[in-house]
Amino acid sequence: MPRHLLRSLLLLLPLLLLPPPAAPGSLARRSPAALPWSRRLGTRGPAGSPGRRPAPTDAPSLRVSEPGGARGAGVCKSRPLDLVFIIDSSRSVRPLEFTKVKTFVSQIIDTLDIGEADTRVAVVNYASTVKIEFNLQAYSDKQSLKQAVARITPLSTGTMSGLAIQTAMDEVYTVEAGARGSNSNIPKVAIIVTDGRPQDQVNEVAARARASGIELYAVGVDRADMESLKMMASEPLDDHIFYVETYGVIEKLSSRFQETFCAVDACVLGTHQCQHVCISDGEGKHHCECSQGYALNADKKTCSAVDKCALNTHGCEHICVNDRPGSYHCECYEGYTLNEDRKTCSAQDKCASGTHGCQHICVSDGAGSHHCECYEGYTLNEDKKTCSVHNKCALGTHGCQHICVSDGAESYHCDCHPGYTLNEDKKTCSATQEVRRLISTADACGCEVTLAFQEKVSSYLQRLNTKLDNILKKLQVNEYGQVHR
Template identity: 50%
Template sequence: PHGPNQKCKSGPVDLVFLIDSSRSVRPHEFETMRKFLIDILNTLDIGLDTTRVGVVQYSSQVRSEFSLKTHSKLENMVKAINEIVPLAQGTMTGLAIRYLMNEAFSPGQGDRPKVPNVAVIVTDGRPQDRVAEVAAEARERGIEIYAVGVARADMTSLRAMASPPFEDHVFLVERFDLIYQFGLQFQDKLCAIDLCAEGKHDCEQICISTPGVFTCDCNKGFKLNRDKRTCTNMDMCNTVKHGCDYQCVNTPGSYHCICPEGQLLQDDGKTCGTCKSANIDLVLLIDGSKSVRPQNFELVKKFVNQVVDSLDVSAHGTRVGLVQYSSRVRTEFPLNMYHTAEDIKAAVMKVDYMEKGTMTGLALKHMLEYSFSEAEGARPASRNIPRIGLVFTDGRSQDDISEYAKKAKEAGITMYAVGVGKAVEDELREIASDPVEKHFYYTTDFSAINTIADNLKLNVCPAESQGEVEVKDPCACENLVEFQQATMNSLDQFTQKHILSK
């Protein structure tokens, strides 16, 4: 414990006093405040490299008596405090805190970077303006606020200004002459021990001490976690065996592999190849709103069937589901209903046209919650079979699409958006996955959507989409051997199952 005359040896602090000089503060009370200020300054280690002090008085306006960089000597500060003339108007505490934040603690007025900012607000006050928001903003910017209420002060307002924990930062002093008690507590707080030096912290990497409190920081390449203690390695690529074929990319606390342009990341997440298996789970959402018109709806169905023709449909290959939406949403058939392209195309041609409004947001929600569920035939996420959603629309949605367009992509669904006629480009772009240019298509005219179907190579190798290679060429030696092998195996299993079980 230090005696009354011992100077406080805290780390450097930038300290600003905000003194309420509204007319409700009586002259003798203002004198007590003046004395209180001088008493506290007497205990501090004042100097441009140690504790810098600024004093601001406020009532309906704000007046800086001296800034953090004005005085480097205690006696000059005392002289300036003795010369303060009270403003004696209203009580605009919110205005004063804003001044504190924008002006008093600014480099121009002598605020030092990396030095704690502490503000002491002394008020009898019931503010006539709003303080909660501006005080929260000041605390957010790292200003530690003590609120000292005297005489008739309002506790709720004091708590709205002060930093948490309140028991350390809010002081209600019934009589102005008791203000010195706060002074003693405040000195203790400001002269508190260096917690970092004493090892009283649990920072994983770096401890930064401010009077009586500490904060943690990280070494280069690390980021502070939400617990404000532990750190996350931002550079996993350099510190783990990532096994990426081509290139490793850091993400917070993790990493992933990427491939060169024109190559695809394979199922193992590490190797790169020119082709990825043609298996996808594809759900098409088609707009059946009345603006589409019957003859155009038939073109939409043909478009869907053209897309189906470009796929390798089978129970183990690509699965296709179809959802129609207008003012409501209807699953025409789920992913596990049909296993051949023929069956799918026949079912598409039988779809009835709804002819109502356009609720694209509702349709995206339905797709996310039902169409890609295992119950409706989507394969388990653990198998990493790409999930692709294709939205076809001819107009602006009547409901909000943002939430579910975002959620669909967050759920790992690759989204394509196809628009015709009055479709709104910004909506299409919002639905489409990145890179947006490769996932959204637009044409003014329904009869031109067949050209889009040709360009939409949803699950074909890049090489194939240029038409150089047939998707499945049975004459290719490798494939033939594979096919024979598979046929022999299934025949084997078949005979064993039937003959041996008798």
């Protein structure tokens, strides 16, 4: 064999003896105890942590689904976050690999609801130095965010992970930089991506960050030091540490973070088990409610009828009255009576039943309707039921011996016929002295006297009639004998 071919074979022999590379897209762990199983998150836990949901039953395996595969639109809505990516761009991260990191960040952004009131995103780039690429308040839409991520360039040598976390804590998670205050209950989350070992005291810095309420996720790639990932990540570590063999498959972790930040809507999924109504409370929570007329049972899922009237299946024509849970009876509006079927109603005659409330007279108008009227000399008050005196002379209870004169609604006085005067009682009348003299019978036996008396009386009566006619012209006498001036 020629010497140059033998030399080439010797050079290639170590490569031929290497184990086959991992299949594209595969994920691996450094050791069985070192790498995590990612679990989904639910409501906030202590110190601002979003908390945890129960782990899947197949936790030992490390399966990664494609983005958007498991959660459909409307079923999974991301919770609002103040999210900061802290990415390693030291010299060990080659340009093509750094592009993969930026794609990973953009894919996570795609799974989130971005906006002022939703999730805000910032990026901290680090190597031996730290650079804040943009703050939380810089962009409020996905397109602008992804364009800003695409413009990020690597820095230099070194892996100052502790300095990067400290910078994020001091300069990014501030209200001035766009972070929301503690009263907002918006979780503060940081995702650290690195392929090396920190060159500073990351343990103490990460501890302070976690104590301040920042939830730390550590993503290790290739040569990343597992102990350092554990120092940085929040508890439980199994939920906050991710590892992949190469940058070539880091993009597939985006679907895992989608599930991590996803609030699953059980009402939309149909897994709520509510008998009647499922109400979404946000962040994956829900509660059951019942339709009108039903009450929620002790199991908080099923319902029992408590108000049959509210169900509108009672059949009452007018009013449904609940007697006890599940029982009722029908009643009618005022002026109606319940028919024999105990459901329908018929109009009643209130005037006949004596329930009209009229003080004087009740007049039936038919179909259960009526109105009130008053006796002569009275007027109907504003309540349309009671009456007030209008003319006491017309009532005939005035007590005047001769003439009653009305002075107004409730006032009157007595008067006497001509030739009579009103007595002190203001009611009775007495003849005048002239009349008494004329009717004296002292000389009644003499004819001449009698004739003279008769002539004199006739003349006097004629004068009286003339005087009476004049008085009557001044007075108005109605058909009831009522006298008005």
